Amino acid sequence: MTERPVLSSERLLLRPHRLADFERLVSLWSHPVVVTHFGGKPFNREDSWNRLLRYAGHWQLMGYGMWAVTRPGEDIHLGDVGFLHAERTGVEPFGCPEAAWAFHPEAQGQGYASEAVACALEWADTRFDRTVAMINPANATSISVARRCGFSIFGEATYKAEPVGLWERLRSSS
Template sequence: MFPILNTERLVLRELTVKDAQAILDCFSNPDVLRHYGQKPLTSLAQVKQIIDNFSQNYDEKRGIKWGIELKGQEGIIGTIGFQEWSTEHKRADISYALFPESWGKGYALEAVNRVISFGFQEMELVRIGAIVFTENDASNKLLIKAGFEKEGILKNYMHQNNVPNDTYIYSLIKIKSS
């Protein structure tokens, strides 16, 4: 059963084929992709395959991806999830993307905090990582605000539009309860 998460203003739910057009719109937008390290999506068929892959990754405990929805409104405003999930090593990397019209409203931090809580409590993660382009100021600030610690720089780690980019690597370590 796919977990549905709630926050004050958001519902994080499984992505479905009904979200395909919104995902295509988001991940073909140059503003969204500027710091994402991904080629633009080009077709609904491609998006539907990606949604199937998300479902398979969850079934195989390799990742989980939620659609972010505003409470009381149909349709997603972005995505958030974990990839590189290792149950053996109790770690995963978080990633998120919001549609530009939802930027600057605190939705990303609200979703990140809820997903972190789920990762530590339900997925039994001990480490949550994040990899972010060094010039992605908004995301770098968000991770620090969420409690992540910058561990270092990965040089020429991600390519965007065939240009190598440096990234910061962050971690958030679960605090052991005594």
């Protein structure tokens, strides 16, 4: 099995997902605020279960994946951050890992997303020359996170009949 590392930042711990995270994943991915820019339709328990399995499977098959974000000592799932390889219908493969993040509404607006993404990118910089992100153009918050973390737009695509911005970040030279 591929090692699933634990990362930490000033205020956050990024750890592998656990079975115990499932109910918080259901809560996250069924919340209307969270899914607004992910098609607008809340995900059901089955979708969240499949997401949890996908998170674990990415590490096994790809050697990278998503982390559960918590605060040290609290172990309450605040959100998801990391990298994926998505085989999407209608979107050309990127040829590199795709960065992704989503946070519970109560964890939004506190800088956690930018901090967690920066932490994950520090890990990625030891492995990948380039990462990308696919962001709904109406998702100003995620666009701000992407910009703060060094991503810049390189194109546009359509996914599930919706426009998406394609963002990229090259390995940090520092």
